[in-house]
Amino acid sequence: MAILEVNNLEKHFGSTRVLEDISFDLEKGKALAIIGSSGSGKTTLLRCLNFLETPDQGTISVGGSVIFDAANRRSQTDAEIRKKRLHFGMVFQSFNLFPQYTALKNVTLAKELLARERPDFKANKKAILEEIRQEGLELLKKMGLEQRANHYPNQLSGGQQQRVAIARALALKPDILCFDEPTSSLDPELTGEVLRVIRGLVEQKTTMIIVTHEMAFARDVADEVMFMDKGVIVERGPARQVIENPQEERTRQFLAGY
């Protein structure tokens, strides 16, 4: 059963159509890589899933229930959107860590703020915060950053910052983790350490959508690859097949550049 279903998604910026009739689904525990040249709509698609952009048409469903329907997009309250967007986690190209907080605090902040809404928060404040802290440390350990928990972002390398950002996105246990070109701001050496972490998450059956320019990585790690061009899905299939034996002429042209 598909955990994510996207139907007929469409998005315009002014008169420019950025996404056109985007429909796809994603099985739980699978990793989908989205490839395509700049301006093909990959990032906009991820931003729509995370409610950073509002699609003009279409629906998004998670776990069988519709979380977005363009037909009644105005009726959603902020609180509803907040809750729904937690189905997704997002890792940005530019990390976007909070510079004034340590690595650990970056990971735990959102969870601490959410915990305040729990009815038993006041009574068990200490225990709850300690539990969140332990979970945060555990996540950083998973990222190989247990020694860096108390470092500030400006004391970390780009690769380390991006791994903190991954831990931060994982902290809220999203159903689907989205990566928007997670290694595009990193030099090749640092790219490796981030890709290793993502590969680890694939092995643990984390449901993921990865927008990437790393073709070898998409081929070897993702279950499926989707090629987008000018706002439409041109081709989609098993990773190895799409990268090594693309069916569409446009995909072949694009891959020839790599």
Added chain:
Amino acid sequence: MFLTVIGALNEGFLQTLKLFFITLLGSLPLGLVICWGSMNRFPPLRWLCRFVVWVIRGTPLMLQLIIIFYIPGMVMDQNPWPAGETGRFLACAVAFIFNYACYFSEIYRGGIQGVPKGQQEAGQVLGMTKGQIFFHVTLLQMIKRIVPPMSNEVITLLKDTAIARVISLQELIWAGYAFLKTSHGYSNLLWPLFFTGVYYLIFNGLLTLFFGWLEKKLDYFS
């Protein structure tokens, strides 16, 4: 004679400091309100706020002070300002708070717009509310950005309090000037007026130290 003059100047300086702190107390939060208005999505409110900022920043504080102090009494049957020093101080406080709030609002706006959009988006995708994003993500980064321009403005404010003399508020310059004529039994003394400069200089030195300390305190992140 020296002690008498110093005593009189101290009294004036107290009034200067009172106006200085009242202005900060009022204009720092009011500036945030104007800033919020001038970035609001509702156009009429945005235009109104930007218009007010344009008028207040575009005319001399001295003129604003004169208008606020004299005009109400001219158009109303009764002067709304209490008599004497209390009334003068209130009029000064209103004029200064409004004037400085407009300057602060623009500094805040620069500070908020200077924080990368990605910070807000990172907060959003983590399910934070708008308020949480402002207080837990944006605010400190904004404060770090506005410390240098704010320190400039606050130092200027201390010296601008001298403008209150135009409606005879008995602040530091007024107290020094009084000795040119007659004050506390002394006449034709020039040096007390010049000596007021020492007060401004020392207090602004302390302000400079404070803002330097604050800047250093926020140096741990970038």
